[in-house]
């Protein structure tokens with residue numbers, strides 16, 4: 001896999017290559033993210049053409065969008081030159097997807113009601129192509145029943161929604177309404193394009209994902225466990241399935257719902273997890289995201305009584321290392337083995353050492369110090385360690401981390417098959 005990873009760290013996403021994206025930039029502060037969005041899309045081989053609304057032009061200039069997209073930035077519905085060169089109908093049809101980012105409360109309302117009073121809304125009404133929106137607004141505007149009703153209307157018309165996230169808003173308030181981060185929007189587009197043609201880029205591949213904690217019983221009522229929620233592992237299983245992989249998720253005890261389209265095998269202990277993983281082989285992709293307990297206790301058959309004497313001593317024995325076992329050289333070794341490293345200090349250094357020690361191809365290092373809020377939280381800040389170096393990703397929703405990782409996995413296999421053919 002090493003040659004593949006060299007290309008991966010450069011960041012191409014074949015899923016977006018040559019895709020034509022009509023980006024509609026409406027009038028919200030998140031319009032300032034449009035230049036970065038365009039840059040990242042073009043880095044991935046997408047062609048971007050922009051429509052800038054009057055409101056949007058208060059935050060970003062047409063010249064910036066034109067320079068970065070390498071195309072004229074369209075603004076005026078009644079422009080004689082634009083209409084003769086490129087009618088608004090053609091503009092709305094010569095795209096693979098229309099992306100509204102940021103989508104303000106105003107443009108969402110106009111879309112929901114079929115209004116067409118400027119170039120952006122006219123293109124949105126005239127298009128026969130899929131539409132995705134990245135809402136961005138104040139929290140009260142977002143939660144207002146009018147906006148929520150418009151959102152529902154748009155969803156029933158199959159408009160795809162990415163975000164919004166929670167956080168500090170430009171207005172000084174805090175809450176839902178922050179536009180999805182650029183990587184999240186890119187992941188959503190990649191997923192869209194992966195699903196659109198046939199069954200996705202991982203459709204011929206089997207993936208095995210471990211998730212959640214393990215519980216190591218001490219006696220019939222007590223166990224040794226840890227704080228893993230399974231959110232990250234489950235999201236990875238879901239994201240791989242969305243890209244078409246045949247996914248087996250081996251999960252320790254969690255409250256997370258089973259992801260759609262994934263075969264779930266529930267286990268309690270590390271030994272059971274090890275066996276379920278071996279049973280799921282062969283697989284081309286393995287992602288070990290479970291927080292496997294390092295030690296199992298010598299289980300007592302009856303509940304240990306508190307009899308006023310000395311506290312009982314637990315006899316522990318080391319559990320099998322599932323990741324290291326699966327990554328061992330051999331005929332059943334999957335093509336791509338990915339481990340996680342939950343660390344509280346010296347994150348990247350420890351992750352590099354762990355990658356080598358466990359013989360895995362990629363290692364996703366995440367900070368689980370109490371400050372990070374990773375355990376049980378919805379977000380994760382990770383570093384992807386490969387043979388070629390370390391890539392630090394911004395703080396993303398666990399779902400977005402999963403989608404990005406799945407995208408990278410798809411890119412690796414796509415590249416491999418291109419080289420083999």
Ligand code: C5P
Nearest residue numbers: 288289290292320321322323339340341
């Ligand atoms: O050694 P450490 O627990 O930090 O390694 C973390 C990585 O190894 C994770 O990918 C985890 O799923 C995997 N692991 C495993 N079996 C173990 C211990 C860890 O698969 N017994």
